[in-house]
Amino acid sequence: MHTFYVVLGGTGVLVHNSDGPASIPQVDNQGLQSVVNNLYKGIGNERLVGDGSAMAAASAEVNGHANVEGRSHVKSAKDIQVAKSLVSAIDDALAGKYTGASNYPGLGNC
Structure with a gap:
């Protein structure tokens, strides 16, 4: 971990920057885990960009x-x-407010 100060609007701010790979989040649903794994497949790459x-x-x-x-x-x-x-x-589904794919740009023709 790197710790340093940056100036933000004339004020010094302490910043922590963790270099290295992220941990792959683990979920109970196997289908969702497959999606999550795909989003984190850069972890372990020798030319890691950001957290992978x-x-x-x-x-x-x-x-x-x-x-x-x-x-x-x-x-x-x-x-x-x-x-x-x-x-x-x-987000809407988890809040009980999902109204169907046609109400989200680009999802109506999935």
């Missing part, structure tokens, strides 16, 4: 890093919209 997750790879690419492992994790505006809609739909 697909989220770290996408973030690096959005911030100007070349494609991670030679492929884009942020392929198109459509992919980004579907990912955002999936997150919204899951």
Whole structure:
């Protein structure tokens, strides 16, 4: 772990940056575990980007890093919209407010 100060709006802020791979979250549902494992398959890669997750790879690419492992994790505006809609739909479902795929951009034709 690295600890350092950065200046934020004229104020010094103590920051902790943990280098190294993330831990793969474990869930009870086998189908969901397969999805989670896929999102964290960069862990163990000798050329680790961020924490090895697909989220770290996408973030690096959005911030100007070349494609991670030679492929884009942020392929198109459509992919980004579907990912955002999936997150919204899951959030709504867990709150008991899911209203059907057609109410989330990009999911209506799944």
